[in-house]
Amino acid sequence: MNGQSMDNQKQKNNGEDCPICFQNVSFIINSNQIINNISVRIDRKGITGIIGPSGSGKSTFLRLLNRLISATTGRISLDEKSYDTIPVRELRKRIGLVQQRPYLFAKTVEDNLTYGPRIWGVSLSKKDLIELLDKVALPHEFLDRDVENLSGGEQQRVSVARSLANNPDILLLDEPTSALDIVSEEILENTIRNLSQEGIKIIIVTHSLEQTKRLTDQLLFLKDGKFIEKTSTKEFFHKYNEKEIRGFFKKKESR
Amino acid sequence: MSLAPETEITEMLFRILFSILLLTLIVLLSYWQNINLEKVFTWSFVRGFIQILLMASILIVIFELRDLLILYGVLLFMCVFAAYTAKNRFPYPNIFKLELVAITTASIFVMVIVTTPILTIDSTPISIIEREGTYIIPMGGMVIANVMVMTTIVLERLIADIKKSKGTIEAALSLGDSSWNSVKPILKESFRAGLLPTTNRVAVLGIVTIPGLMSGMIIGGVNPVIAAIYQVIIFLMILSAGFIGEIMIGFLFIKELFTSEDQLKISWFNPK
Ligand SMILES: Nc1ncnc2c1ncn2[C@@H]1O[C@H](COP(=O)(O)OP(=O)(O)OP(=O)(O)O)[C@@H](O)[C@H]1O
Ligand SMILES: [Mg+2]
Numbered sequence A: 001m002n003g004q005s006m007d008n009q010k011q012k013n014n015g016e017d018c019p020i021c022f023q024n025v026s027f028i029i030n031s032n033q034i035i036n037n038i039s040v041r042i043d044r045k046g047i048t049g050i051i052g053p054s055g056s057g058k059s060t061f062l063r064l065l066n067r068l069i070s071a072t073t074g075r076i077s078l079d080e081k082s083y084d085t086i087p088v089r090e091l092r093k094r095i096g097l098v099q100q101r102p103y104l105f106a107k108t109v110e111d112n113l114t115y116g117p118r119i120w121g122v123s124l125s126k127k128d129l130i131e132l133l134d135k136v137a138l139p140h141e142f143l144d145r146d147v148e149n150l151s152g153g154e155q156q157r158v159s160v161a162r163s164l165a166n167n168p169d170i171l172l173l174d175e176p177t178s179a180l181d182i183v184s185e186e187i188l189e190n191t192i193r194n195l196s197q198e199g200i201k202i203i204i205v206t207h208s209l210e211q212t213k214r215l216t217d218q219l220l221f222l223k224d225g226k227f228i229e230k231t232s233t234k235e236f237f238h239k240y241n242e243k244e245i246r247g248f249f250k251k252k253e254s255r
Numbered sequence B: 001m002s003l004a005p006e007t008e009i010t011e012m013l014f015r016i017l018f019s020i021l022l023l024t025l026i027v028l029l030s031y032w033q034n035i036n037l038e039k040v041f042t043w044s045f046v047r048g049f050i051q052i053l054l055m056a057s058i059l060i061v062i063f064e065l066r067d068l069l070i071l072y073g074v075l076l077f078m079c080v081f082a083a084y085t086a087k088n089r090f091p092y093p094n095i096f097k098l099e100l101v102a103i104t105t106a107s108i109f110v111m112v113i114v115t116t117p118i119l120t121i122d123s124t125p126i127s128i129i130e131r132e133g134t135y136i137i138p139m140g141g142m143v144i145a146n147v148m149v150m151t152t153i154v155l156e157r158l159i160a161d162i163k164k165s166k167g168t169i170e171a172a173l174s175l176g177d178s179s180w181n182s183v184k185p186i187l188k189e190s191f192r193a194g195l196l197p198t199t200n201r202v203a204v205l206g207i208v209t210i211p212g213l214m215s216g217m218i219i220g221g222v223n224p225v226i227a228a229i230y231q232v233i234i235f236l237m238i239l240s241a242g243f244i245g246e247i248m249i250g251f252l253f254i255k256e257l258f259t260s261e262d263q264l265k266i267s268w269f270n271p272k
Helices: A003-014 A058-066 A088-094 A109-119 A126-135 A140-144 A152-165 A182-197 A209-215 A233-239 A242-249 B006-032 B038-062 B068-087 B095-115 B133-164 B166-174 B179-203 B212-219 B224-257
Strands: A020-029 A032-042 A047-051 A073-078 A095-098 A170-174 A201-205 A218-223 A226-232 B119-121 B124-126
Touching (some): A020 A058, A032 A058, A032 A218, A032 A226, A047 A058, A047 A182, A047 A209, A058 A095, A058 A170, A058 A201, A088 A095, A109 A140, A109 A152, A126 A152, A152 A170, A182 A201, A209 A233, A218 A233, A226 A233, B006 B038, B038 B068, B038 B133, B068 B095, B068 B133, B095 B133, B095 B224, B133 B166, B133 B212, B133 B224, B166 B179, B179 B224, B212 B224
Parallel strands (some): A047 A201, A047 A218, A095 A170, A170 A201
Antiparallel strands (some): A020 A073, B119 B124
């Protein structure tokens, strides 16, 4: 949590072996610094959790990774290749994003699941579709349902399945279980774990510390557009007690 | 053609004075209903009246013209004015440029087509409309005005729908879709929205309405059947120019809205 360790972090980033890499990245809107000179290295394997207060820039960070927005300054790279050398649409296919709010396409659930693959000339079989529904704990008869009539949690799961259908290498999840009951949440968490075991990198934003304990290998704590902590999840909960963690979420960082 | 004789002018003066009573009525209604448009009504009528009076005096000169180049110059000026008027409805950058390109290209293109001679009868060249100021200017003006209205509807619709569907558009982009594809349904709907009012006007032609051009020609003493044919021609001109203008403004706008990296331009959604 001190300046020293963050400086070491920066040096590491400039070296070799930086699978998902931010170097001095800032994102500024109307002179409002939303991401503030971030340098971070994220493993290519496992599940990385991002936590932090509301408005700290977590969603913005994921949007930068999916390149829905571009960094104002700094460099983002994937497997040592700078983002501006990778064709953007290809990049987005490889780095799937499940947005915080499920913005679904008209009209049916099936339309949503087939949307991504169709862009790439792939058609999904009935079996593929059913598998996708299983992964997000939705009943099979949901395929023909109009998304207009789905509950918030159901929409959220369709949105996850839609990104999964696109077969990404890296999956960015922005609070994917925020609207789910505990059983659906558990099924989705199992799916996330399985995906990770299949070699898909997961980066998940969550407000649930319990979920980070259950799911993540590594934790990044984002505050005011800066990572103030990056460590293994185990170490994080070993190092800080609940009161200290609570302190991180408070308005001003207590030093 | 010359200025009207004196008695006619006196008559007209009375006509306009009495019709101002109607303006007073409008203002009173606005005041009564608290619509707060009294100033706007009065000002736009005064402004419109002066403009059209000026135009009328210029027309006297222009109608005598047979030089197509000058006539097209007048149309061009009308296009600039139309684009400027359209621009004022949108608090966004570059709209004037987009409107100007769309309105001018679409209108002039159609006007060139209708004034190009197709055949000659008794060594007189025949084109869809007559190559004279009396036809080119008013019909061109109608085309330009309608293209302006139609492109404005398209833009309004596009901007509203894109703002509403920003999340869905980004969802499509985030899966690797192209910017064009991500807005295709919205674009289609906005084209329809722009075309439908005019199409509806065509559908009720003659039964519900006798539109401006035809009425004008009939009042001017033209045979109603000939006036009717011209009315159909003007609608075809309006719809074709309108459609071209719509497609142009739609595509130009979408190009303006996305970066070369298939991202929605943030500045559009965060006006300072
Ligand atoms: N397009 C934008 N225009 C203006 N401000 C923005 C924009 N996008 C994000 N912000 C601001 O940037 C900050 C970070 O937003 P972001 O959505 O990344 O936060 P977050 O950490 O995901 O919050 P939450 O936990 O509430 O989802 C917020 O203060 C937000 O208001
Ligand atoms: Mg967020």
